[in-house]
Amino acid sequence: MALLKLANLSAFYGKAQALHGVDIEVNEGEIVAVIGANGAGKSTMLDSIMGLTNTTGSMVYAGQEISQKSSADIVNAGIGYGSERFNLFPYLSVYDNLMVGAYTARDTIESNLQQVYALFPRLAERRTQETSNMSGGERQMVSLGRAMMTNPRLLMVDEPTIGLAPKLCAEIAAALRRMRDEYGLTILITEQNAQFALTLAERIYVLESGKVMVSGTVDELRHDAKLTQAYFGHQD
Numbered sequence: 001m002a003l004l005k006l007a008n009l010s011a012f013y014g015k016a017q018a019l020h021g022v023d024i025e026v027n028e029g030e031i032v033a034v035i036g037a038n039g040a041g042k043s044t045m046l047d048s049i050m051g052l053t054n055t056t057g058s059m060v061y062a063g064q065e066i067s068q069k070s071s072a073d074i075v076n077a078g079i080g081y082g083s084e085r086f087n088l089f090p091y092l093s094v095y096d097n098l099m100v101g102a103y104t105a106r107d108t109i110e111s112n113l114q115q116v117y118a119l120f121p122r123l124a125e126r127r128t129q130e131t132s133n134m135s136g137g138e139r140q141m142v143s144l145g146r147a148m149m150t151n152p153r154l155l156m157v158d159e160p161t162i163g164l165a166p167k168l169c170a171e172i173a174a175a176l177r178r179m180r181d182e183y184g185l186t187i188l189i190t191e192q193n194a195q196f197a198l199t200l201a202e203r204i205y206v207l208e209s210g211k212v213m214v215s216g217t218v219d220e221l222r223h224d225a226k227l228t229q230a231y232f233g234h235q236d
């Protein structure tokens with residue numbers, strides 16, 4: 001059974017429709033990427049799962065319909081969200097930003113914090129520093145760490161590599177892989193960087209104008225020359 005299953009999901013901003021009947025499944029233990037250009041609906045999809053938009057259709061997480069639940073209940077149910085739109089508090093320290101994520105999982109604060117610092121030793125070194133003084137890569141680490149502090153079973157990250165140099169992308173990929181391999185998380189990311197998605201994920205969905213146009217395993221998509229031309233640029 002899928003851990004998360006979106007079926008015929010549509011999302012609306014007033015009268016404007018941003019998602020049109022999206023079907024996506026994420027199985028326990030998988031890393032799945034949804035790729036698409038600016039405006040494709042990636043953030044809208046993740047926001048919708050968190051109960052932040054108006055939707056129709058069905059969203060089932062761990063066997064429960066969540067489309068009518070509040071965001072707080074969805075976080076409590078085990079979905080962590082590293083959003084692109086909800087930024088860090090720039091004048092709070094790394095530690096205080098992490099604690100913002102901790103309010104739903106008070107019993108596990110200490111162990112979650114140790115996990116975050118083990119994944120990102122740089123955050124441990126800079127725990128008292130304001131995030132306004134940090135690089136884009138370090139801020140992305142804080143954002144991932146904050147999502148980890150909710151003690152999620154499913155971690156969703158919106159464009160984890162946006163604005164990051166290749167070396168930092170590799171660091172973020174390594175951290176996400178460890179979250180799955182060592183901490184047992186299931187991971188759903190969105191990306192404009194298709195190459196990053198191909199190296200990290202096992203399955204990919206291509207979102208265009210609010211619709212899933214293509215989906216498959218990374219191996220299937222890699223070996224389809226027309227697809228790789230259209231969506232992943234030149235490679236191999």
Ligand SMILES: Nc1ncnc2c1ncn2[C@@H]1O[C@H](COP(=O)(O)OP(=O)(O)O)[C@@H](O)[C@H]1O
Pocket residue numbers: 013016018036037038039040041042043044045
């Ligand atoms: N708050 C909003 N109000 C109205 N329209 C929005 C809002 N957020 C996004 N949209 C529209 O929804 C569509 C999908 O946007 P978005 O989910 O942000 O795409 P992506 O994250 O893939 O760049 C776009 O047409 C965008 O203009």
Ligand SMILES: [Mg+2]
Pocket residue numbers: 042043044084158
């Ligand atoms: Mg977006």
